Amino acid sequence: MGATKIRNMEEFAAVSGISRPTVSKYFHDPESVRASTRQKIEEALERYDYRPNIFAMNQNRKLTKNVGVVVPYLADPFFAEIARNIEQSCIDAGYRPTLYSSHGQPELEKDILDSLRSLKPAGVLLAPLGRASDKSAVESFCSDVPTVLFDSGIDRLGLAFVGSDNPQFAMLIVDYLCRTGEPPCFLEMRTPSNPNANKRRQGYVTAMERLGHEPCIVQMAGEGWDFEEIGRREGGVALDRRQFRTNTVLCSNDRLAIGFLTACYERRLRVGRDTDCTIRVAGQDDHPFSRFTCPPLTTVAQDYDAISRHAVKSLFEAIEGDTKPHETTLFQGRLVMRDSA
Amino acid sequence: MGATKIRNMEEFAAVSGISRPTVSKYFHDPESVRASTRQKIEEALERYDYRPNIFAMNQNRKLTKNVGVVVPYLADPFFAEIARNIEQSCIDAGYRPTLYSSHGQPELEKDILDSLRSLKPAGVLLAPLGRASDKSAVESFCSDVPTVLFDSGIDRLGLAFVGSDNPQFAMLIVDYLCRTGEPPCFLEMRTPSNPNANKRRQGYVTAMERLGHEPCIVQMAGEGWDFEEIGRREGGVALDRRQFRTNTVLCSNDRLAIGFLTACYERRLRVGRDTDCTIRVAGQDDHPFSRFTCPPLTTVAQDYDAISRHAVKSLFEAIEGDTKPHETTLFQGRLVMRDSA
DNA sequence: GCCAAAACTTATCGCGCGTAAAACTTTTAT
DNA sequence: ATAAAAGTTTTACGCGCGATAAGTTTTGGC
Numbered sequence: 001m002g003a004t005k006i007r008n009m010e011e012f013a014a015v016s017g018i019s020r021p022t023v024s025k026y027f028h029d030p031e032s033v034r035a036s037t038r039q040k041i042e043e044a045l046e047r048y049d050y051r052p053n054i055f056a057m058n059q060n061r062k063l064t065k066n067v068g069v070v071v072p073y074l075a076d077p078f079f080a081e082i083a084r085n086i087e088q089s090c091i092d093a094g095y096r097p098t099l100y101s102s103h104g105q106p107e108l109e110k111d112i113l114d115s116l117r118s119l120k121p122a123g124v125l126l127a128p129l130g131r132a133s134d135k136s137a138v139e140s141f142c143s144d145v146p147t148v149l150f151d152s153g154i155d156r157l158g159l160a161f162v163g164s165d166n167p168q169f170a171m172l173i174v175d176y177l178c179r180t181g182e183p184p185c186f187l188e189m190r191t192p193s194n195p196n197a198n199k200r201r202q203g204y205v206t207a208m209e210r211l212g213h214e215p216c217i218v219q220m221a222g223e224g225w226d227f228e229e230i231g232r233r234e235g236g237v238a239l240d241r242r243q244f245r246t247n248t249v250l251c252s253n254d255r256l257a258i259g260f261l262t263a264c265y266e267r268r269l270r271v272g273r274d275t276d277c278t279i280r281v282a283g284q285d286d287h288p289f290s291r292f293t294c295p296p297l298t299t300v301a302q303d304y305d306a307i308s309r310h311a312v313k314s315l316f317e318a319i320e321g322d323t324k325p326h327e328t329t330l331f332q333g334r335l336v337m338r339d340s341a
Numbered sequence: 342m343g344a345t346k347i348r349n350m351e352e353f354a355a356v357s358g359i360s361r362p363t364v365s366k367y368f369h370d371p372e373s374v375r376a377s378t379r380q381k382i383e384e385a386l387e388r389y390d391y392r393p394n395i396f397a398m399n400q401n402r403k404l405t406k407n408v409g410v411v412v413p414y415l416a417d418p419f420f421a422e423i424a425r426n427i428e429q430s431c432i433d434a435g436y437r438p439t440l441y442s443s444h445g446q447p448e449l450e451k452d453i454l455d456s457l458r459s460l461k462p463a464g465v466l467l468a469p470l471g472r473a474s475d476k477s478a479v480e481s482f483c484s485d486v487p488t489v490l491f492d493s494g495i496d497r498l499g500l501a502f503v504g505s506d507n508p509q510f511a512m513l514i515v516d517y518l519c520r521t522g523e524p525p526c527f528l529e530m531r532t533p534s535n536p537n538a539n540k541r542r543q544g545y546v547t548a549m550e551r552l553g554h555e556p557c558i559v560q561m562a563g564e565g566w567d568f569e570e571i572g573r574r575e576g577g578v579a580l581d582r583r584q585f586r587t588n589t590v591l592c593s594n595d596r597l598a599i600g601f602l603t604a605c606y607e608r609r610l611r612v613g614r615d616t617d618c619t620i621r622v623a624g625q626d627d628h629p630f631s632r633f634t635c636p637p638l639t640t641v642a643q644d645y646d647a648i649s650r651h652a653v654k655s656l657f658e659a660i661e662g663d664t665k666p667h668e669t670t671l672f673q674g675r676l677v678m679r680d681s682a
Numbered sequence: 683g684c685c686a687a688a689a690c691t692t693a694t695c696g697c698g699c700g701t702a703a704a705a706c707t708t709t710t711a712t
Numbered sequence: 713a714t715a716a717a718a719g720t721t722t723t724a725c726g727c728g729c730g731a732t733a734a735g736t737t738t739t740g741g742c
Contacts, residue, residue, distance in 0.1 A: 056728035059396040080416040265635040292569045294606040294635040397698035
C-alpha cells in the first residue's frame with residue numbers, strides 16, 4: 001500500500017498516470033477503456049486502495065446501482081430465504097441491494113417506499129404486505145421507480161409480478177390428500193393479510209368440487225403476522241368445537257400448520273398417516289422449518305429459487321432494456337410428502 | 342401541494358421565506374432554529390413535499406446518519422427478531438439503519454464491512470460470524486468506524502460488547518434439569534461457528550461439577566449454519582450409538598434442539614416430563630419457534646429486547662458523547678419451562 | 683506508410699448541499 | 713433601558729464526481 005493516502009479521483013488519476021475522466025469511465029464500466037489503460041489503473045488500484053466516493057457518484061448519476069428489496073416480514077424465514085437469494089442475484093449482476101422489512105406494519109411499508117425514493121434506486125423488488133398495503137402509495141411508487149412485485153401482487157401494479165400459482169398449490173395437495181385418505185378441511189385466517197390465501201381457498205374449493213366432495217372451510221379469528229400462535233390458539237378452538245368434518249386438515253400456509261400441530265399436540269392427538277394417528281395435517285409453502293416439525297410437515301413447496309431468480313431477471317431486463325408490457329409469472333408448486341399427511 | 346416542483350434547498354428556502362443555510366440547519370436539527378422559523382419551514386414543508394438530497398447531504402457531512410446493522414445469518418429468526426428491534430431503536434433515535442446479513446459466509450462479511458466503510462456510517466452494530474470471521478478485517482474496521490459488537494464478541498474489539506451471560510444460561514438450566522430429573526448430557530457441534538457455544542459448554546461443566554455429577558458431552562460433526570439438520574442427523578447418530586448416559590439432553594442452542602426433537606420423533610422416542618416419556622430435551626435461546634415445537638421446548642430465554650436496546654444505547658452514547666473504555670454487558674437468561682423437559 | 687476511428691487528455695461546468703465568516707436582527711438577561 | 717446573547721442572513725467556497733467539448737494521441741486496417 002502506498003505511503004500517501006488517496007483522497008479523491010483526481011489524486012488517484014495522478015498516481016495511476018491516467019486522466020480523471022478516463023478513470024471515471026473505468027469505474028463506470030471497466031471494459032470501456034483500452035486494455036493497457038485498464039491494467040495501469042488496476043495496478044494503481046492495488047498499490048493504493050482507493051474507492052470512489054459513493055455519495056458523489058450517486059449525486060450526479062441519473063441511474064444509481066442501488067436496488068431496494070422490500071419484504072413484508074423478515075422474521076418469517078420464508079422471506080429471509082427469498083431475500084437471501086435475491087440479494088445474491090443482485091450482487092452478481094453488479095448492483096448494490098439493500099434489504100428492508102415492513103415488519104407487518106403498513107405505515108412502515110410506506111415509510112420504506114418513501115425513503116427508498118430518495119435513494120434513487122435503479123429498481124426495486126417489492127413483496128407488499130398485501131391487503132394492508134396502502135395501495136395508492138404503492139401505486140405512485142411504482143409509477144416513479146421501476147418496481148417488480150413478488151410473492152403477492154396488487155392489481156397489475158409495477159413492471160411485472162412474480163409469484164406462485166396458488167390455486168395450483170391447493171389443488172395439488174387436495175388431490176394427494178383425497179387419494180390417500182379422507183378429503184381435507186381447509187384451515188385459514190378469516191381476514192388473511194396476504195391475498196394469496198384467497199387464491200388458495202379458491203383452489204381448494206375447485207379441487208374438492210371436481211372430486212365430488214363438499215368443501216369444508218374453517219376460518220380463524222386473529223390479526224397480524226403471528227401465524228403460528230393463531231394456528232395454535234384458534235386452531236385449537238376449532239378442534240375443541242369439532243369444526244373439522246374429516247380427519248384431514250389442509251392449512252392455508254405452513255406457519256399456520258406449525259401452530260396447528262402444536263394445538264394437536266396439546267390435545268394429545270397423534271398426527272400422521274399411520275393407523276394409530278387420528279388426524280392428518282398438511283401445509284403450503286415448504287417453510288424452512290417444516291422439515292423439522294414433529295411429525296415433519298407434508299406440504300407444497302414454493303420454488304424459492306425460481307421466484308427470486310425470475311424476479312431479479314425481470315427487473316434488470318426492464319431497467320436495461322426496453323419497456324415491456326406488465327407480465328405475470330407464476331411458478332408451480334411441488335408436492336413434498338412427509339409424515340404429517 | 343404547490344404547483345411548482347422544488348428541485349433543491351435553494352428553491353425551498355425561497356418559498357419558505359428563510360435563507361438556505363438556516364434551512365440546512367433546520368434539517369440538521371430542527372430544534373436548533375427559532376420556533377417561529379421552524380414553523381415557517383414546516384408550513385412550507387407541507388405545501389411542497391421537498392426532501393433534501395440524501396447523497397449531497399452525506400457527501401459533506403463529517404458524520405452521516407447512517408447506521409449499519411450486520412448479522413451473521415438472517416434466515417435464523419433469532420437474528421431477524423433482534424435486527425427488527427435494533428432497527429426500530431435506530432429509527433427512534435433519528436438514524437437510518439441498513440440491514441446486512443453475512444449469510445454465514447466470511448467473505449461476505451468482509452465485503453459488507455468493506456462497502457459499509459464507504460457509506461461513512463455514524464456507527465455500526467455488528468454481530469460477527471464468530472470463529473469464521475476474518476479477525477483482522479473486523480479489527481481494522483472497528484478502528485475506522487464506531488462499532489458495537491453484539492451476540493458474539495471477538496476479543497475486546499469495538500466500542501463495547503453486548504450479549505448474553507452464556508455460562509449462566511447453561512448453569513441455570515442444568516440446575517433446573519438436575520432438580521427435576523436425571524442430570525443432562527450436553528449436545529453440541531464439534532466445531533461451533535459461534536464462540537458462545539464454548540461458554541455454554543463451560544457453564545454446563547461448572548454446573549455439573551458443582552452438583553457432583555460427571556459431565557457428559559456429545560459432540561456432533563457438521564459445519565455451517567444448518568443447525569436443525571445437523572441436530573437431526575448427527576443427533577440421531579448419537580442416539581443410535583447410545584452416547585447419552587442419561588435420559589436428559591441439553592442442547593447448545595434451540596436450533597440444534599429443534600433438529601434433535603425431529604431425530605427423537607423419527608425414532609419414536611416420546612419427549613417430555615410425563616411418565617410415558619423416555620427422554621427430556623432442553624435448548625438455549627428461546628428461539629421464536631421453540632414455543633411451537635412438539636413438545637414445546639424448555640429453554641433459557643435470551644433477553645432480545647434488553648440486548649438490542651442496550652447495544653443501540655451504547656453505540657449512540659459513544660457516537661454522541663465522549664469515548665468510554667470498552668465495556669462488556671451481559672444479560673441474564675430466563676428459564677422458560679415448557680413440556681420438553 | 684496513410685488515414686480514419688477510437689481512445690485519451692485537458693479544461694471547464696454543474697450537482698445539491700455543508701460550512702464558515704461577517705454583518706445584521708431578534709430575544710433574553712441585567 | 714441597555715448590553716449581551718442567540719439566532720438569522722448574506723456571501724462565498726468547497727466537496728468529489730459526472731458530463732461535455734475540443735484538442736491530442738494511439739490504434740488498426742489497408
